[in-house]
Amino acid sequence: MTPIENSRTTKHEALLLIDLQNDFCPGGSLAVSEGDMILPLINRIASGFDIVVATKDWHPKGHISFASRHGRSPFDSIQLGNGEQVLWPDHCIQGETGASLHPELDQRPLTMVLHKGTNSELDSYSAFLENDHTTPTGLEGYLRMHGISRVFICGLATDVCVKFSALDAVHCGFETYVIEDACRGVNVPEGSVDTALHDMTEAGVRCIGSSELRHVLGP
Numbered sequence: 001m002t003p004i005e006n007s008r009t010t011k012h013e014a015l016l017l018i019d020l021q022n023d024f025c026p027g028g029s030l031a032v033s034e035g036d037m038i039l040p041l042i043n044r045i046a047s048g049f050d051i052v053v054a055t056k057d058w059h060p061k062g063h064i065s066f067a068s069r070h071g072r073s074p075f076d077s078i079q080l081g082n083g084e085q086v087l088w089p090d091h092c093i094q095g096e097t098g099a100s101l102h103p104e105l106d107q108r109p110l111t112m113v114l115h116k117g118t119n120s121e122l123d124s125y126s127a128f129l130e131n132d133h134t135t136p137t138g139l140e141g142y143l144r145m146h147g148i149s150r151v152f153i154c155g156l157a158t159d160v161c162v163k164f165s166a167l168d169a170v171h172c173g174f175e176t177y178v179i180e181d182a183c184r185g186v187n188v189p190e191g192s193v194d195t196a197l198h199d200m201t202e203a204g205v206r207c208i209g210s211s212e213l214r215h216v217l218g219p
């Protein structure tokens, strides 16, 4: 019997959709400029993959990354046990509307939804490891179980969770692509998105445009 081939991607490729949540889109508490504009493109890309993981930043109230917990202003940074922690406005609180996936995201292609940042005392930017760079989220095991060797990453925010996810993907040994035009960044301070793209490229991440995904999107 011939194998059933119903996808344009190979069996070894997965798509990671990072933090496409209301709070990171215009109107949200940590809105990324144009964060919602990438959703139509992401929906087109996702429909071509068999394995699609959506991550959700999913913080308890009073999370250690919230400026309000420390009586500080958003975007200040402080020293914590694991190094520098940027302080953010309260965002993506478990079960609240701000933490929901954006309504324009087509959820039908999703094969897994991963919640991260759930420990009130530890932040988690990367989809693979929490910010102690040790505690696994389980994503690596999920991808390996499905025989994945190549990952494509897009979403929010280029200079925070997309960046740390891509760096860890490389460290885990995945061939790693970031689809630049399917990402948007916080860009505080100004220039952070360019620095992130540079750092990712240095580390072995391939930063590409969605037009290079012809095998997924069609001609």
Ligand code: VGL
Pocket: 018, 019, 024, 057, 088, 125, 156, 157, 158, 159, 160, 161, 162
């Ligand atoms: C993120 C800041 C704080 C992100 C998450 O998803 O990029 N940024 N928490």
Ligand code: ZN
Pocket: 057, 059, 065, 091, 092, 117
């Ligand atoms: Zn967060």
